[in-house]
Amino acid sequence: MNNEYIDMIEVKLISKPQDMLKTIYLACRTCYSSKSPVEIYEETNNDKEKMLNLITKVISSGHYSTIEHIQVSYAISGISRACSHQLVRHRHMSFSQKSQRYVEEKGQFKYIVPKTIVNNKELYEEFIKFMNTTSQFYTKMINSGIKPEDARSILPNAASTSMVASLNLRELIHLCNLRLCSRAQDEIRQTVGLMAKCLIDSEPWLKPYLVPKCERFGFCDEHKSCGRKPKF
Numbered sequence: 001m002n003n004e005y006i007d008m009i010e011v012k013l014i015s016k017p018q019d020m021l022k023t024i025y026l027a028c029r030t031c032y033s034s035k036s037p038v039e040i041y042e043e044t045n046n047d048k049e050k051m052l053n054l055i056t057k058v059i060s061s062g063h064y065s066t067i068e069h070i071q072v073s074y075a076i077s078g079i080s081r082a083c084s085h086q087l088v089r090h091r092h093m094s095f096s097q098k099s100q101r102y103v104e105e106k107g108q109f110k111y112i113v114p115k116t117i118v119n120n121k122e123l124y125e126e127f128i129k130f131m132n133t134t135s136q137f138y139t140k141m142i143n144s145g146i147k148p149e150d151a152r153s154i155l156p157n158a159a160s161t162s163m164v165a166s167l168n169l170r171e172l173i174h175l176c177n178l179r180l181c182s183r184a185q186d187e188i189r190q191t192v193g194l195m196a197k198c199l200i201d202s203e204p205w206l207k208p209y210l211v212p213k214c215e216r217f218g219f220c221d222e223h224k225s226c227g228r229k230p231k232f
């Protein structure tokens with residue numbers, strides 16, 4: 001019995017501010033009003049169109065501090081260490097990730113098989129065999145008294161991981177702009193795509209922002225462009 005995961009990415013939005021639009025609107029208005037933020041907050045009704053009108057203008061003029069007040073958190077599982085390593089490169093995100101020091105992977109560790117390998121029968125079988133051999137050696141080391149923190153040295157990039165990841169809206173937009181680009185690796189594109197979808201489901205006004213950078217800015221600045229938008 002193998003422990004491979006294919007298409008098992010699970011992303012759940014676990015928290016976001018209830019009054020997202022009102023908070024951003026307040027941040028925007030505070031910059032341009034003689035009134036105090038409390039006065040503005042109290043006089044603000046829930047006129048979505050009016051709030052969105054100002055917010056859209058402020059974001060498009062690059063006044064991004066206004067969207068840093070919005071923090072969202074996700075529970076993410078079924079991704080590979082290769083994928084999580086790319087996510088943790090984003091320096092304005094916060095992470096709590098399953099530890100390979102404290103959580104023993106004895107028996108058979110779970111792993112993610114990239115689709116391109118699943119689609120190649122011969123390589124797929126070899127891949128599974130390689131994982132099984134790795135797992136047996138890992139278990140042998142643990143059974144011989146090696147600590148998980150040292151035995152993990154042989155766990156592959158394919159090993160499955162889970163994490164709670166939090167970030168503000170400015171960083172989420174940046175993350176989507178970079179990682180939804182067709183130049184990004186398939187697994188991280190899927191993961192970030194799910195992060196975007198979860199939030200758009202409840203905040204549809206964010207749809208134009210949680211897209212690849214070319215969709216947002218209308219041109220491509222990648223050296224090897226996919227041709228979706230004209231080159232910069």
Ligand SMILES: Cc1cc2nc3c(=O)[nH]c(=O)nc-3n(C[C@H](O)[C@H](O)[C@H](O)COP(=O)(O)OP(=O)(O)OC[C@H]3O[C@@H](n4cnc5c(N)ncnc54)[C@H](O)[C@@H]3O)c2cc1C
Pocket residue numbers: 089090091092171174178179183184185
């Ligand atoms: C398609 C693709 C291929 C990649 N290939 C490689 C690779 O081969 N090798 C590799 O090492 N990485 C690679 N990366 C990772 C990339 O170099 C970045 O580390 C990662 O995308 C995080 O992006 P960032 O630095 O813009 O954003 P974040 O860390 O999310 O930061 C957001 C923004 O904050 C600002 N910022 C953050 N920290 C600083 C700072 N210290 N100084 C100044 N400004 C700061 C910048 O404006 C930055 O854009 C790749 C990324 C992509 C999308």
